[in-house]
């Protein structure tokens with residue numbers, strides 16, 4: 169393990185000080201990082217690829233969260249919102265994604281000092297040090313970051329930064345359908361019959377599924393959410409049938425978490441189990457997908473089951489196999505990642521789903537999130553790499569610690585005494601079956 173220098177190196181006379189901290193992504197954690205930096209009096213710029221803030225949460229906005237409001241609001245953001253007369257939603261109620269945006273994230277992003285520093289429609293496509301690829305060491309920590317961005321009109325530019333907080337989540341980089349982790353063979357042939365995770369089955373995307381045989385692939389809570397919506401659709405729309413294809417022998421580890429502290433999440437598992445038992449969902453277990461191919465109007469998934477070649481025919485496929493971090497844009501940054509979950513090395517043992525099937529995540533801050541690249545942090549959902557267990561309360565503590573460190577307040581940065589609610593942990597099936605909440 170590389171020994172890290174934990175001291176912030178931006179001194180009063182350092183030219184880096186004149187530059188903003190760049191935050192990648194205006195999701196819940198990116199905005200919380202902005203609120204913390206604002207409180208610290210550190211300039212920042214938030215770069216958001218979507219047309220609006222919280223673009224990823226909006227995409228799954230029809231889905232209800234498991235956590236009640238009391239665990240969803242960042243303390244620093246709340247202090248800012250209180251100043252503009254914000255009313256905290258019912259703390260015991262769990263919102264949908266769109267309620268989270270409309271009642272919390274959008275008002276937060278609209279606060280003048282934040283809105284003036286958020287740029288939407290700007291995608292980060294690379295991060296490096298000005299004039300230095302990752303092989304150059306001399307004066308590295310004193311050289312500004314260069315954050316390469318592509319604007320909606322296609323224009324590409326570099327933005328100088330004193331530090332970078334990557335809060336870009338994982339929602340935009342789903343796992344492939346194949347068990348190998350590589351792109352599914354034959355995918356271009358069937359792409360028009362495959363949807364991303366968490367479609368709005370009973371709303372926007374209804375016509376895609378009504379009257380069809382729909383196969384959901386994946387063993388996590390995203391899959392369970394979609395399956396239950398499809399069961400409802402099947403009652404309303406004759407001819408709709410539902411299959412659930414997983415690669416493990418066991419149906420859903422989500423369902424076998426009686427100690428899951430989040431009641432909504434535990435209920436999701438047991439409701440899914442009951443739907444399988446009733447025959448509303450046909451479970452196809454132990455199926456390792458290798459290839460997809462066209463079959464008339466529908467598709468066939470070809471793979472191995474019980475040591476034999478097997479074929480599963482369906483009309484539409486929902487890819488709920490989970491998400492992975494996009495590391496391509498960080499190619500020139502010196503990262504230290506766990507070789508299994510792709511989370512920062514010191515964080516990985518705390519969250520590795522091979523070890524933690526259920527339980528609480530220990531509080532952690534800048535120490536666990538540091539990389540050999542001084543001043544660069546991955547936070548939020550992306551910091552968990554391929555582990556699907558991230559909760560917002562953890563991310564808020566991450567950015568509180570990281571921004572304290574950036575401010576040179578080592579006392580506050582080191583004090584990570586978060587007491588999380590009983591979090592439980594989502595079911596998982598690493599590298600192809602893992603699925604976020």
Ligand SMILES: Cc1cc2nc3c(=O)[nH]c(=O)nc-3n(C[C@H](O)[C@H](O)[C@H](O)COP(=O)(O)OP(=O)(O)OC[C@H]3O[C@@H](n4cnc5c(N)ncnc54)[C@H](O)[C@@H]3O)c2cc1C
Nearest residue numbers: 193195196197217223233234235292336337548549559560
């Ligand atoms: C259906 C669902 C339910 C969940 N329920 C809960 C729950 O009950 N409780 C809980 O605590 N957590 C829950 N989570 C987990 C987690 O809290 C959320 O995924 C949360 O949105 C993560 O926040 P984030 O800010 O890290 O990432 P995101 O919300 O994914 O935000 C990342 C932002 O970065 C932007 N972006 C991505 N790439 C780039 C780029 N290259 N350049 C610029 N911008 C970029 C995206 O557009 C997005 O706006 C749930 C997740 C899902 C999917």
